[in-house]
Amino acid sequence: MGAKVPILPSAREPERRPKLLEREAPFGYLLVLPAVLYLAVFIAYPFLMSIYMSFTDAQAGNPKWEFIGTQNYSKVESYQVLANDFVLATLPDEAAAKRFAAARDSAKVTTEPAGSRFRAVLEAAGTRVPLLELGSEGDASYLGETVGKELSWKVEKRGGQYAVVAHAAEDAPVTFGPYNDKATLNRERRSDILVPAKTTVKTQGKGVMQDPNFRLAVKNTFKYTFGTEAIKLCLGIPCALILNRKFGGRRLLRGLLVIPWVIPIAISAQAWLWILDSTYSVINWCLVHWGILSPGNIINFRGDKNWAMLSVIAVNVWRGFPFTTIVILAGLTAIPDEILERARLDGANGLQRFAYVISPMVRPILMVSLLFSVIFSFTDFNTIWIITKGGPYDQTQVLSTYAYQLGVNAGYLARGAAISLFMFPIMAVMVFFMLQFLRREA
C-alpha cells in the first residue's frame, strides 16, 4: 500500500516564462505599434484638441486662449419676437368680414398713452381695435402703422367664424424686441400684442446654435447625405444585378466601374468643374444643341441656388456609387446558385426572386455599405469645397465646409471646432441604429 507513485520529473518543474524571442505577444505588439501611433497622433490628438478648443475663445492670431465654457455652442445675447398674422377682428358672417377688410384703406392707427405705456389702436369700419401696447410712443406708433396700414388684410375662415387677418410674409415678419433676458421676453410677449397673432421667438447670439447659417448647414448636410445615398442605391442595385449576369466583357465593365472611385477627387472634380461650368458646360451645350434649351436660358449649375445642391450630389453619386455597386455585387455573388435555382423551381419569377430571396440575403451587407457610405457623405468636404465652396449664398454649405470656413478661413478656431464636433453625436446616433439593425438581422 505504501508504494510511492513515481512522479515524472517534468510534471513538477515550475513553468518558466519562455524567452523573449520565443514569445509571440511582444512581436505582435511591435507590429501594431505604428498603427497605434498613427491613431494617437492623427486621430485621437486632433479629436481631443478640437473638443478642448471648442470650449475656449481660440482665434487665429490670438496666442492666449481662455476657457469660456459652452458659449461657442450656445450663447444667447438677445431675443426677438417675430409675429406674422394679426387677427384684427372675428365676425360671424363672411359679408361683414369682407366689409371690414375693405375698410383697410380708410383705416386709421392712433397712439394713446395707457398708464406708463403707449397703446396703438386701429380704427376701421367704425370699430376700435387695440393692437399693441409698448413702452415707447415711437415704437407703438411705428409698429401700429406697420400692422394696420402696411400689411395686407385678408379674410380667413376660422372655426365657423370669419377672421380678418393682417398677414405678413414668412420671411418678413413684424419684429418686436430685442429683449435681453428670458423674463423680459416672456412678459413682453404676453403684454405687447393685444390681438391674437402667430408669434415665434428668435434668439440671437454668438453661439453656433444661434447662427442661422449653422442651421442651414445642418439641413444641407442631411439633404446632401440622404439625397446621395438614395440615388447611389437606385443606381447601385441595378448595376450590381447587371454585372452579376454572365456576358462577354463583364470583367472589363467591372474594372471600368471602379474608375470614378479610384481617381482622386481633386482630379475628377476638375473635370466636373468644366462639365458644370457656367459658360462652357458640356451639358448645356448638348441641351442647346438638341434644342431642349434656348441659348439664353442655359443652366448655371454651380451658381443657381436650385441647381447647386443637385450638382454636388451628382458629383458625389458619380464618385460613390461604384463602391455601393461593388458591395452589393459581393453580396449577390455570395448567394449560392443552388438557392436561386431552388427559387426558380419553387416557382418564383425574376421579380419575386429579387424581392423574397435576393434582397433579404443582400440586406446585411448592404447595410454595412450604407453605413460606410453615409459616414463618407456626411463628412464629405472635398466634393463640395471643390465644386461650389458652399455657395451660392450658403445653399450647399454643409457642416464640414462651414466648420472649415469659420474655423480656418475666418480664423474663429473655437467655433469651427464646435461645428465639427456637432457631427459626432449625429453620426453616433445613425451608426447606433444601423448597427442595431445589423445585429437583429444576424
Added chain:
Amino acid sequence: MADVVLDRVEKRFGDVLAVAGIDLTIRDQEFLVLVGPSGCGKTTTLRMIAGLEEVTNGDIRIGGRSVTHLPPRGRDIAMVFQSYALYPHMTVARNMSFSLKLRRTPRAEIDRRVKEVAGILGLTEQLNRKPRQLSGGQRQRVAVGAALCRQAGVLLFDEPLSNLDAKLRVHMRTELKRLHLAIRSTMVYVTHDQVEAMTMGDRIVIMNGGVICQVGTPLEIYDKPASRFVAGFIGSPPMNFFEGEIAADEAGAAVLLGGGLQLPLPRPDLAERAGRKVWLGIRPEHISLTQAGRMTSEVSLHRVFRTAKVPSVIEVVEPLGHRVILTARSAAGPFQMETEIHAGVHGGERVELWFDMNRAYLFDRDTEAAI
C-alpha cells in the same frame, strides 16, 4: 401519372458532350437512382429534368406531356439540392411553404400541409427556427420537407446525403426509403455512392462518360453486370480483374491468366472462342480459403467442382469487424478477398485460395462488354 421519359436527350457545354443522347423511362411511383463517377452526366441529366439546364437535343416528357421547353415551375417537379439550398432568412415553416405561397395556395391549406409534412419528418418542434439554428440532419429534412410540401408528381434528389456524416447518412437512407413507401411519388435520385444506389433504388441507372451503361434492379446489376465498368463500380471492395485469354482444356473451357495460371470455366461453349483476350472478373466475396467456401450449404456438387485453386501469398490483413479484407498476390497479379474475421490468416502467409468460377465474369478486353 408522373412517369418521366427521356428521349435521346443530349447536352453539350460548348464542345463538351456532357450527356450523349440517352433514352430512359422512369416509371410512375418508382425510386430510380442515377449513379456514376463524377463527370458522368448524372447531375446534368437530373438538372435537365428539373429544367435548370437547357436540353441541346431530344425531348423530355413528364406524365406524357413534353416539358422540354417549359420553365422549371411549369413541370410538376420538386428538387432537393446537395447543399439543401434553404433560404437562410426564412424560418423552417416559411422555407417549406414558400413555393405554396408563390402559387397562392390558401393559408389554411398551407398550414395543413406544413404541419403534416413536419409531422412526417419530425420537424414540428423546429418550425419557427431559422436554418442556421438546425443540425445538418435537420436541415436535410427541411430541404426534403420543402420538396414534399409541393406535392409534386416527381421528386428529384441531387446527392442529398453527401453533406451528412457517415452515421446520419445511413439513417437518412432508411428514412428516405420509408418516405418513398409512404408518399409514393416518382423519385429520381442522383448519387455517386454505389451503396446508396444499391440500398435505395427500385432500379439503378449506371452512367459513365455521358452514356447509360446499364439499367436494372440492384440484384440484376450485381449479378449480371453488362460491362467491366459496371462490374467494377458496384461492389465493395471492388471486383478483382485479371488479364487473361480463353483457352480450351480437356474439361471444356478455361481461362489462362498470367504466370501460367489456368482456371476452368463452367461454360463449355466458350471453348470455341479460345484465344480471345479477356478480363476475368471475380468479386472478393467469391474467393474463399477452403474449397467449399462459405456457401457449403447452398452449393451443388457441380459448383464445388468448378472452384479453382489459386496459390497466393497474403500481403495485408484488414479486419472490418465481422469480416476481414485480405489483399493477396497470385502469379496472375494482386487481388482482394473477403472472409470471416476468425479465419486466422496472417500477413506473409502462403495459402491456397479457391475462386468460385460459377460467380466469375468474363469481359472482352477490347469492348469491355460482358461475355
